[in-house]
Amino acid sequence: MLVVQKYGGSSVANAERIFNVAGRIAEAYDAGNDVVVILSAQGDTTDDLIEKAKEINPNASRREMDMLLSTGEQQSVALMAMALNKMGYRAISLNAMQVGIDTTSAYSNAKIKTISTGRLMSELERKNIVVVTGFQGINKYEDITTLGRGGSDTSAVAIAAALGADLCEIYTDVDGVFTADPRVVKDARKLDEISYNEMAELASLGAKVLHTRSVELAQKYKVELVVRSSLSRDPGTVVKEETTVEKMLVSGVASDKDIARITIEGIADQPGKAFEVFSLLERKNISVDIIIQSIGRDHTNDISFTISKGDLQQTMELLEKNNHIIGAKKISYDDNVAKVSIVGAGMATHPGVARLMFEALYDAGVNIGMISTSEIKISVLIDKKDVENALVAIHDKFNLATQSMRKN
Amino acid sequence: MLVVQKYGGSSVANAERIFNVAGRIAEAYDAGNDVVVILSAQGDTTDDLIEKAKEINPNASRREMDMLLSTGEQQSVALMAMALNKMGYRAISLNAMQVGIDTTSAYSNAKIKTISTGRLMSELERKNIVVVTGFQGINKYEDITTLGRGGSDTSAVAIAAALGADLCEIYTDVDGVFTADPRVVKDARKLDEISYNEMAELASLGAKVLHTRSVELAQKYKVELVVRSSLSRDPGTVVKEETTVEKMLVSGVASDKDIARITIEGIADQPGKAFEVFSLLERKNISVDIIIQSIGRDHTNDISFTISKGDLQQTMELLEKNNHIIGAKKISYDDNVAKVSIVGAGMATHPGVARLMFEALYDAGVNIGMISTSEIKISVLIDKKDVENALVAIHDKFNLATQSMRKN
Numbered sequence: 001m002l003v004v005q006k007y008g009g010s011s012v013a014n015a016e017r018i019f020n021v022a023g024r025i026a027e028a029y030d031a032g033n034d035v036v037v038i039l040s041a042q043g044d045t046t047d048d049l050i051e052k053a054k055e056i057n058p059n060a061s062r063r064e065m066d067m068l069l070s071t072g073e074q075q076s077v078a079l080m081a082m083a084l085n086k087m088g089y090r091a092i093s094l095n096a097m098q099v100g101i102d103t104t105s106a107y108s109n110a111k112i113k114t115i116s117t118g119r120l121m122s123e124l125e126r127k128n129i130v131v132v133t134g135f136q137g138i139n140k141y142e143d144i145t146t147l148g149r150g151g152s153d154t155s156a157v158a159i160a161a162a163l164g165a166d167l168c169e170i171y172t173d174v175d176g177v178f179t180a181d182p183r184v185v186k187d188a189r190k191l192d193e194i195s196y197n198e199m200a201e202l203a204s205l206g207a208k209v210l211h212t213r214s215v216e217l218a219q220k221y222k223v224e225l226v227v228r229s230s231l232s233r234d235p236g237t238v239v240k241e242e243t244t245v246e247k248m249l250v251s252g253v254a255s256d257k258d259i260a261r262i263t264i265e266g267i268a269d270q271p272g273k274a275f276e277v278f279s280l281l282e283r284k285n286i287s288v289d290i291i292i293q294s295i296g297r298d299h300t301n302d303i304s305f306t307i308s309k310g311d312l313q314q315t316m317e318l319l320e321k322n323n324h325i326i327g328a329k330k331i332s333y334d335d336n337v338a339k340v341s342i343v344g345a346g347m348a349t350h351p352g353v354a355r356l357m358f359e360a361l362y363d364a365g366v367n368i369g370m371i372s373t374s375e376i377k378i379s380v381l382i383d384k385k386d387v388e389n390a391l392v393a394i395h396d397k398f399n400l401a402t403q404s405m406r407k408n
Numbered sequence: 409m410l411v412v413q414k415y416g417g418s419s420v421a422n423a424e425r426i427f428n429v430a431g432r433i434a435e436a437y438d439a440g441n442d443v444v445v446i447l448s449a450q451g452d453t454t455d456d457l458i459e460k461a462k463e464i465n466p467n468a469s470r471r472e473m474d475m476l477l478s479t480g481e482q483q484s485v486a487l488m489a490m491a492l493n494k495m496g497y498r499a500i501s502l503n504a505m506q507v508g509i510d511t512t513s514a515y516s517n518a519k520i521k522t523i524s525t526g527r528l529m530s531e532l533e534r535k536n537i538v539v540v541t542g543f544q545g546i547n548k549y550e551d552i553t554t555l556g557r558g559g560s561d562t563s564a565v566a567i568a569a570a571l572g573a574d575l576c577e578i579y580t581d582v583d584g585v586f587t588a589d590p591r592v593v594k595d596a597r598k599l600d601e602i603s604y605n606e607m608a609e610l611a612s613l614g615a616k617v618l619h620t621r622s623v624e625l626a627q628k629y630k631v632e633l634v635v636r637s638s639l640s641r642d643p644g645t646v647v648k649e650e651t652t653v654e655k656m657l658v659s660g661v662a663s664d665k666d667i668a669r670i671t672i673e674g675i676a677d678q679p680g681k682a683f684e685v686f687s688l689l690e691r692k693n694i695s696v697d698i699i700i701q702s703i704g705r706d707h708t709n710d711i712s713f714t715i716s717k718g719d720l721q722q723t724m725e726l727l728e729k730n731n732h733i734i735g736a737k738k739i740s741y742d743d744n745v746a747k748v749s750i751v752g753a754g755m756a757t758h759p760g761v762a763r764l765m766f767e768a769l770y771d772a773g774v775n776i777g778m779i780s781t782s783e784i785k786i787s788v789l790i791d792k793k794d795v796e797n798a799l800v801a802i803h804d805k806f807n808l809a810t811q812s813m814r815k816n
Binding site: 015018019049052053055056057059060061063064065067068070071074075077078079081082083085086092093095097098119142143 | 472551
């Protein structure tokens with residue numbers, strides 16, 4: 001078998017943990033597998049480098065940030081190869097340029113386009129364990145790019161897809177994918193299986209267990225994905241096609257506090273005004289999530305939308321600078337909001353799900369701001385202080401601790 | 409003008425020093441020059457990474473060490489580009505792979521073979537200040553190599569040669585090249601000029617101001633080299649062809665404590681015995697410096713030679729393991745020795761120089777062990793505790809503080 005394993009930064013934070021992970025890798029190799037390992041930067045390395053950069057230039061270009069941050073993973077892979085060598089195993093470290101991981105040119109948020117398999121295959125043929133830098137790639141200018149926070153998951157899935165790996169294991173510090181964050185909801189239950197679609201929604205809604213794009217890639221290339229702990233023997237959660245997964249009404253509940261709401265009031269009720277706002281944001285690569293447009297007074301419209309908190313300052317500046325085009329009476333923001341979402345492949349054909357969720361929130365005394373729905377999820381915007389209450393109330397209402405209501 | 413500047417690790421050790429250096433770079437750019445900057449890793453970064461590796465695997469492969477250590481320079485160049493950007497200058501950082509610095513495959517001690525100028529030139533044409541990682545290159549396997557301690561000097565000279573730069577400035581924390589180490593010999597004098605040959609000898613004899621190979625490259629490609637301080641306005645020392653440098657009898661005195669002497673006693677007096685010893689060492693890439701062979705008792709020979717202290721353990725193991733071939737009666741070592749040398753392009757035709765040097769040592773009560781001479785240098789092996797006395801005595805004897813005795 002060809003197995004791809006990915007270990008996060010906390011799993012390789014120091015020499016002891018590196019040897020713990022090296023032991024897991026060696027097991028897979030000793031079982032007769034070809035093994036490719038993807039690593040993140042050690043512990044707080046990335047944050048430390050960001051601090052260092054900020055001290056010099058708080059507005060450092062994304063290109064130079066990627067050049068700087070990519071060194072973290074390169075250190076991890078070299079140290080892991082040394083640890084495996086020390087244990088008597090053949091191993092070699094490779095960075096993104098050596099592998100040939102080609103990405104789009106968007107620094108700090110690049111997408112993998114293609115992966116060359118030549119070097120990887122020849123190292124595997126030499127019976128090397130191949131240890132590859134996660135989180136990074138190379139763009140058409142031969143510059144280093146990074147894939148965004150959590151991007152190492154995507155590196156692992158993309159490499160598994162390129163190599164036609166039999167299995168892609170994502171190692172983390174929890175036992176798998178849970179019905180809710182176990183640190184908040186005490187009786188949250190680990191799922192044995194979940195569908196790609198549900199996992200993708202959960203990931204994009206704030207469940208930090210997997211990078212959203214990694215799930216999309218896994219689905220597209222039919223990579224069998226397992227999320228499991230590097231600290232336990234739990235078999236983890238298998239992420240796979242819906243057809244083979246029980247369709248659950250609600251498979252999990254997630255929250256995201258890293259968002260802010262922007263409200264633009266009193267825009268002229270003319271076609272194209274909303275378009276102008278969102279094309280402004282798109283040009284700056286700012287992702288907009290929930291959008292609500294409502295009719296205000298005097299033939300004007302109000303638009304509210306949510307963005308990631310990290311984009312707040314830039315978005316406000318952009319809107320204010322361009323208000324001579326937008327023509328809004330008032331532009332304001334609220335960063336005391338959070339998003340709580342439920343995800344389930346079965347809810348599409350079951351109209352009662354939204355009602356149950358709202359009932360749970362009402363019972364818990366939580367006010368709902370904006371609402372957004374898709375085929376398999378419902379998100380609501382609430383006050384940030386209510387998040388824990390909301391998660392517990394919803395988790396209880398749908399009996400997620402014991403079993404999910406199922407739908408064929 | 410096209411100017412290449414190299415700054416060492418202590419010059420970029422923290423944010424404040426990075427901005428100090430950025431100021432020097434900006435000056436050169438504002439004066440209308442194209443500027444390429446070569447940087448070492450910040451402060452103790454390289455030593456810290458070596459420590460980290462040792463904790464995991466004291467015998468880490470040189471390939472993985474190079475993979476690890478090369479991250480230090482990549483961090484420096486990204487941070488410097490950020491600092492220059494912050495000051496309003498266009499700048500871009502490049503690593504060895506991006507520039508295309510091709511080296512031999514010898515990890516940890518590679519030699520530069522060729523440098524591609526395409527990317528460098530196109531960035532200069534865009535009016536960017538180009539900040540390049542020193543100390544590293546890429547070999548034919550697309551693996552990262554490093555050039556040995558001090559290798560950033562060589563990176564700078566090689567890039568200056570490849571680009572046909574008008575000037576290559578090596579910035580350090582002293583004002584230039586001195587007649588002796590100013591920390592030991594208080595009245596050591598800064599030289600305004602020195603020839604490539606003399607500088608190469610001084611560098612290889614332990615004067616830490618320049619990497620030996622950088623001087624050889626500068627001479628070969630006629631790169632005008634200046635050694636100067638990043639902390640002062642002193643014009644520094646110009647290193648150039650002998651024809652334009654005043655031929656000094658003695659231009660400087662240097663010492664090297666990082667050596668050990670090995671003595672092999674009682675080898676059979678047969679042709680090829682010495683050859684066997686040195687070819688053993690050569691196969692392991694161990695450099696031998698001073699060699700003396702003398703006739704021992706009973707038709708046997710004794711061989712003494714000096715090596716770098718870092719190679720001592722490996723050399724002793726190697727010799728003992730192969731003594732069934734060498735057939736020595738005794739193999740011993742002494743690491744309490746040091747080498748003191750004088751260098752001067754004028755001494756070749758002036759027989760009194762050696763006598764003056766020995767006289768100085770005699771007056772200072774310093775015993776001489778081995779002696780080695782070349783056209784432009786004389787080295788003696790002495791007891792390590794006598795180094796400071798020897799340096800001062802020789803420096804005085806040749807009046808290096810005020811003027812050198814000159815020879816046409």
